[in-house]
Amino acid sequence: MVIKILGSGCMNCKKLEANVRKAIEEMGIDARVEKVTDFKDIASYGVMRTPALVVDEQVKLMGKVPSIGELKKYLI
Structure with a gap:
């Protein structure tokens, strides 16, 4: 599986990656x-x-930083 985080490197981008x-x-x-x-x-x-x-x-989502629990449904 390849997961890509798209963004400029802002705080929200870093939070999504984490x-x-x-x-x-x-x-x-x-x-x-x-x-x-x-x-x-x-x-x-x-x-x-x-x-x-x-x-x-x-593309699974854009413009927000979901919780870890929410992210799991996109990774199944």
């Missing part, structure tokens, strides 16, 4: 987490609000 890493650790998922900060790359996903979460090339 929550994603904690969720995959708790779930025992083998996943690679990547950060995407280039705005052209972010726009290529159709994302207009960051941070955004992409799981296996599918």
Whole structure:
């Protein structure tokens, strides 16, 4: 599984990354987490609000930082 965090590197982007890493650790998922900060790359996903979460090339959410528990439903 490849999980991408799309965003400029702001505080919310960092929080989303931390929550994603904690969720995959708790779930025992083998996943690679990547950060995407280039705005052209972010726009290529159709994302207009960051941070955004992409799981296996599918945009799962944008513009918010869900809790670790909420994130788990996107990672199943």
